[in-house]
Every structure is written in structure tokens, then in C-alpha cells.
Amino acid sequence: MIxxxxxxxxxxxxxxxxxEILIKESNRDTLTAALIAIAKIGIDPGKTAKLxxxxxxxxxxxxxxxxxxxxxxxxxxxxxxxxxxxxxxxxRGRDLVGQPEIHYHRRSFAAYALGLIGAxxxxxxxxxxxxxxxxxxxKNEGSKRAAQEDIRxxxxxxxxxxxxxxxxxxxxxxxxxxxxRKREPAVCSHVPTAIAHLLSNATIxxxxxxxxxWLSELAESGPSGD
Amino acid sequence: xxxxxxxxxxxxxxxxxxxxxxxxxxxxITARDVLAAAAIGNLxxxxxxxxxxxxxxxxxYLMSPETLYDYMTATGIFNIL
Numbered sequence: 172m173i174x175x176x177x178x179x180x181x182x183x184x185x186x187x188x189x190x191e192i193l194i195k196e197s198n199r200d201t202l203t204a205a206l207i208a209i210a211k212i213g214i215d216p217g218k219t220a221k222l223x224x225x226x227x228x229x230x231x232x233x234x235x236x237x238x239x240x241x242x243x244x245x246x247x248x249x250x251x252x253x254x255x256x257x258x259x260x261x262x263r264g265r266d267l268v269g270q271p272e273i274h275y276h277r278r279s280f281a282a283y284a285l286g287l288i289g290a291x292x293x294x295x296x297x298x299x300x301x302x303x304x305x306x307x308x309x310k311n312e313g314s315k316r317a318a319q320e321d322i323r324x325x326x327x328x329x330x331x332x333x334x335x336x337x338x339x340x341x342x343x344x345x346x347x348x349x350x351x352r353k354r355e356p357a358v359c360s361h362v363p364t365a366i367a368h369l370l371s372n373a374t375i376x377x378x379x380x381x382x383x384x385w386l387s388e389l390a391e392s393g394p395s396g397d
Numbered sequence: 398x399x400x401x402x403x404x405x406x407x408x409x410x411x412x413x414x415x416x417x418x419x420x421x422x423x424x425x426i427t428a429r430d431v432l433a434a435a436a437i438g439n440l441x442x443x444x445x446x447x448x449x450x451x452x453x454x455x456x457x458y459l460m461s462p463e464t465l466y467d468y469m470t471a472t473g474i475f476n477i478l
Contacts (some may be wrong), residue, residue, distance in 0.1 A: 173408070173409070173410030173411075174410055174411050175410060175411065175440075176410070176411045176414040176440060176441050177411065180411055180414055181414075181441045184414055184415065184418050185414055185417075185418065185437050185440075185441045188417075188418045188421045188422060188437065189421075189434065189437065189438075191421075191422075192421065192424075192434060196424075198430075198431075200428075200431045201424065201430050201431050201434060203431075203477075204431045204432070204434035204435040204438070204478070205434045205438075207435065207438055207448075207477060207478070208434050208435060208437055208438025208439075208441075209438070210438075211438040211439070211441070211442040211443070211444070211448060212438060212441045212442060212443065213442075213443045233472060236472070237477070240474070240477065244448045275464075276463075276464055276472070279462075279464040280464065280474075283452065283464075283474060286452075287448070287451070290451055320462055321462040321463065321464040324460075324462055324464075324465075325464060328452055328455060328456070331455050332451055332452070357460045360457045360459075360460045361455070361456075361457050361460065364455045364456075364457060365455055368454065368455050
């Protein structure tokens with residue numbers, strides 16, 4: 172029978188090899204792979220988060236994006252402030268990545284990463300903070316067409332990952348869908364499955380109420396389903 | 398090669414870790430180094446399922462933007478091992 176690597180093997184063999192890549196390597200693809208790998212392993216999360224945060228400001232966008240995503244895969248709260256500022260493209264976020272404006276690709280990755288942290292953390296305060304930041308984006312910049320579709324879809328997907336006991340995300344997503352489904356069909360096409368995922372453990376009554384609204388939507392649509 | 402890196406995470410054992418670390422320690426600038434680093438992450442991951450599966454579950458494939466899957470640059474969420 173094949174036995175998996177032991178914790179000791181991981182600690183003395185795998186982690187040092189990956190850390191060496193992060194210290195010495197300049198090839199972006201190798202760096203990117205090592206960032207994601209070390210986050211998946213998730214040993215010493217506090218130390219790993221600090222290491223990953225250094226790469227968020229890396230000069231190469233692919234490495235910086237991978238570092239954002241890796242913070243999400245690691246799933247510890249240390250990454251939340253940086254990822255939030257990158258998502259919102261605010262002054263601190265721009266200073267962090269050293270750019271006058273943060274590219275939508277990196278902002279989208281920050282949104283996904285926040286969702287991954289929200290999914291993993293058992294701390295309700297952290298997941299509520301993440302949820303409120305994602306909802307804030309959706310209600311403000313995310314409600315404008317100028318905001319890239321990618322960031323909006325990433326935010327919707329991220330919201331679907333974060334536990335929603337108070338149904339704040341469900342309410343925000345339903346409102347978003349009702350307001351923008353005609354104007355933004357591509358973005359809004361991600362909303363029903365996001366809501367369904369959030370309600371997967373809800374009561375039958377709660378799910379029925381949402382399903383009824385989608386049935387009405389279908390009944391009112393034309394023959395092509397639009 | 399890329400598929401091998403994924404498969405090692407699913408099926409590999411302790412012996413594979415040593416081989417992968419040897420590849421990493423003797424690296425040049427090759428795709429093999431990248432895949433070895435990815436494979437060791439998969440092999441030693443604390444999660445049994447791929448990290449992006451949670452996102453994959455809810456995706457509308459027909460309306461998938463480039464940040465999710467990018468055929469040209471391979472830099473989307475689902476391109477990353």
C-alpha cells in the first residue's frame with residue numbers, strides 16, 4: 172500500500188525545497204507553482220501567510236496574482252486586509268502592488284481568494300467581514316457597467332463560497348439579479364447557482380420561495396429562454 | 398506532463414516526494430521544474446480535493462470569463478494546478 176508523505180517528510184523535504192524556490196528563483200512559472208504548492212500544504216500558516224504577502228507586491232503580475240490566490244488557498248485571515256484593498260482598487264491596494272490602477276485580473280483573483288478564505292475559516296467574524304466587503308463591491312462599483320465583468324463574476328462566485336447564516340449574501344444576490352438581469356445577462360447568469368449553493372442546507376420553505384421566483388422568470392421568458 | 402502532476406497528487410506516495418524534490422533541487426528553467434513544484438503541492442496538500450473544486454461546482458461554463466479559464470494564456474483559475 173502506498174503511504175502518503177509523513178508530516179516530517181513534508182516539513183524537512185517538501186517545504187524547504189519550495190522555500191528555496193521562493194528565495195532563489197526568478198522564473199515566474201516556477202515561482203507561481205511554488206506559491207500555490209506551499210499554500211496547499213498549509214503548514215505553519217502564519218509564517219506561510221507572511222511569505223506569500225511578500226509576493227503580492229512582486230513586479231510580475233502573474234506572480235503577484237498567484238500570491239493573491241495562494242493567500243486564499245492557505246485560507247488564513249492574515250491575507251484578508253491586502254486582498255480586500257486589492258479587490259476595491261483603493262489607495263492602499265495600489266500602493267501594495269505598486270501600480271497606479273489595479274488590473275481587473277488581479278482584482279478578480281483577490282475576490283476568489285477572499286471567497287476561499289471565507290469558505291475555510293471557522294471564525295464567523297472573519298467570514299462576515301469578507302462577506303460584507305464582497306457585498307459592498309457588488310452594490311457600489313459592481314453595479315456599474317464600467318466594472319469589468321470578470322470582477323463581478325468573481326465576486327458573485329466568492330460570495331457563494333462564504334457561509335451565509337443571516338442570508339445577507341442571498342438577499343444581495345437576489346437584489347442584484349432583479350436589478351441587472353436584463354442589462355447584464357452574462358454576469359447575472361452566475362447568480363442563481365450561487366444562491367442555490369448558499370441555500371443548499373436551507374429549509375425547504377426557504378428554497379421553495381427562491382425556486383418560485385426562478386419558475387416565474389422562466390415562465391415569463393421568450394421561446395429562446397431570454 | 399501536466400496531467401502527471403495532477404495524478405501524482407491523487408496516487409503518489411512518500412517515495413514520490415523524494416523524486417520530486419530531487420527534480421526541484423536540480424532545476425533549470427524547464428516546464429518539468431514547474432510541474433514538479435505543482436506535483437509536490439498536490440502530493441502534500443492537506444486537502445484531498447483540488448483547491449479550485451469549490452469554485453468549479455457553481456460555474457456557468459457557457460458564460461465563463463477569462464479569469465476562470467483562459468485558452469490563450471492559461472492564466473485562469475482553472476488553468477492553475
